[in-house]
């Protein structure tokens with residue numbers, strides 16, 4: 641069985657562990673979000689690619705959900721003592737090795753696709769991890785200037801800050817007026833991305849952030865259309881349970897694009913492939929949201945309410961089984 645998943649960070653990576661447990665013999669391709677990527681102290685950091693690689697490769701910090709287990713932050717502290725920004729970014733000492741390999745390889749002319757494959761040769765994540773694009777496409781967040789700058793009429797100035805600054809330094813607590821994926825118009829899907837969607841037996845949208853993770857991947861020209869036209873069923877898993885994100889700050893992102901924080905709203909946002917150009921055929925929601933099954937099915941999306949809390953591998957595997965069942969694959 642060929643499974644293709646579009647994945648963001650922590651939630652997506654954890655769900656993929658369940659997919660591999662449910663279908664150990666499947667050929668799994670993960671298309672990773674690179675909109676979060678950032679240059680930090682001259683190093684290229686790819687948070688969502690690394691989170692998938694470390695989580696499935698056994699190196700992830702279980703406590704944080706990102707970065708390495710047993711991490712130290714000595715270099716980060718030394719940089720802070722020099723007063724060098726960004727001091728807010730959690731640059732781990734072990735993690736720096738990954739960024740050094742990636743940065744040196746980029747400087748040598750290798751593509752992010754090739755570099756990611758090389759890094760995964762060490763970690764053996766059990767999936768083929770490919771970036772959504774090898775080109776620059778960087779999520780920026782439009783906010784009122786945190787330093788309070790105002791225009792001549794006294795209105796707050798709006799500025800664009802890197803997604804990581806909004807996410808880490810400001811904890812998404814300053815309202816986002818919108819998100820801009822800088823460079824995406826000239827970005828092409830990385831080699832293998834379109835084929836992985838077209839040739840899959842099923843395409844999965846894990847419970848990643850629908851705006852800044854899955855939504856970002858879908859903005860790369862060609863990817864959303866490939867989802868609309870693939871013969872494979874497209875099944876999503878709601879990242880929203882009981883009106884709140886299971887983890888992270890998807891609510892702040894959904895609010896920024898004018899969506900309610902509900903499993904129903906996110907299903908409607910993706911839309912039904914069977915109706916006017918939507919992207920999904922099925923949608924797993926949590927049992928607490930069971931009352932929404934009928935409304936979601938009325939959108940033309942097959943819906944099932946099952947436990948969606950990834951409390952352990954068994955729970956996550958059960959979710960993956962349900963997603964594949966919704967695709968009529970089990």
Ligand code: FO1
Nearest residue numbers: 649650676686687690706707728729730808
């Ligand atoms: N998340 C934080 O909340 N604080 C951090 O300092 C932080 C550092 C970091 C370093 C490397 C990396 O791969 C991820 C890191 N993350 C951190 C997580 C990251 O901001 C998010 O996981 C994604 O960008 C959103 O999914």
